[in-house]
């Protein structure tokens with residue numbers, strides 16, 4: 001009975017969400033020519049993301065510490081990618097600023113982009129993962145960004161958990177099985193430098209006010225995993241109006 005109610009609620013929620021967010025209505029699309037039709041904020045917004053990284057400036061803050069915990073994702077395929085929602089049950093990150101102030105941001109959802117969105121001297125990574133975290137007052141977001149390289153034959157342990165449960169059917173919420181988001185971090189992430197900048201969501205309407213942390217150390221996957229992900233998410237990278245950000249701060253974690 002309880003299961004029936006949960007399933008019914010899931011359908012109601014999916015229906016409401018469909019109306020509220022139009023997340024399955026393709027009024028915006030990823031084809032390069034269609035990205036030109038995206039709202040102005042996505043193309044000329046001063047905080048727009050992604051950015052192209054060329055030169056960098058050493059910085060000590062903000063520091064970030066990652067404390068994700070296993071959770072059962074609520075998942076949604078919106079025809080442009082698959083979102084795995086933690087809804088605040090997947091742990092948190094703590095951001096500490098130069099003045100000693102600290103803020104906590106709870107993991108809300110994670111999703112993948114193919115190809116990567118941020119570029120290094122114009123070149124994207126094969127794949128990019130966004131952990132979207134939000135403060136308790138829902139005022140600010142922090143996006144922890146992991147870049148993936150393809151190094152066959154290694155299989156990524158975090159993707160191994162996600163790939164079998166990624167929702168193939170679009171526009172319906174489905175329940176996953178327990179995953180551990182820490183398995184998606186690259187080996188040695190604790191000592192990896194990271195790039196930090198103030199940016200915006202990379203999907204319309206591209207609202208700003210986000211802080212991106214891009215780990216310099218990359219996670220590894222193989223071509224087989226990538227091919228399986230492609231069957232679910234296709235190509236979903238924002239490539240229009242990539243912002244040049246020379247001198248982006250690069251922070252080394254304090255011991």
Ligand SMILES: [Zn+2]
Pocket residue numbers: 111113130202
């Ligand atoms: Zn994203």
